Amino acid sequence: MLSKTIKTKSSQETYDFGKRLGEAFSFPLVVFLRGEMGAGKTVFSKGFVKGMGIDDEVTSPTYTIVNEYGDPARIFHFDLYRLQDGDELYEMGFEDYLNLGGTLILEWPDLLADDVFEHKLEITLKSAVATPDQREIVLETDDPEIMEILNTI
């Protein structure tokens, strides 16, 4: 397991880091994106999608469950907060999304914690009340190809 922590001092820095990360990958990822409300998941996602070369507007998928970016779509951004369990997700066709071979960004992914994905990267944004404009971004992966790239950024 590789674990790497980055600190940002503003929302712009989190966006920029997301963008740099998105630019670094030339293969599709499954990103587990964690963090409390207001931690910066949407800010990070905006940069990440941009870095992957897509200019679409990125919004929180809270009400839609999934947002698709790119034409044809190649990033699928899920908010699993309101789902009961993994079964509910697979019932809404999650397998089909996986088979499209795009990148998945999964917010509130704990219901998928036991599932196995190729190229999985876990990202956790952490904030502290005392430092409202700072975030710690923790990156964790077991995937050798992702590790190699994280070591270069």
Ligand SMILES: Nc1ncnc2c1ncn2[C@@H]1O[C@H](COP(=O)(O)OP(=O)(O)O)[C@@H](O)[C@H]1O
């Ligand atoms: N270092 C930082 N990184 C990201 N967001 C930050 C940072 N500092 C302050 N913020 C603010 O925190 C909020 C994060 O919101 P958002 O990305 O919507 O969070 P989430 O999607 O996790 O609920 C924004 O208002 C943003 O301006």
Ligand SMILES: [Mg+2]
């Ligand atoms: Mg959000």
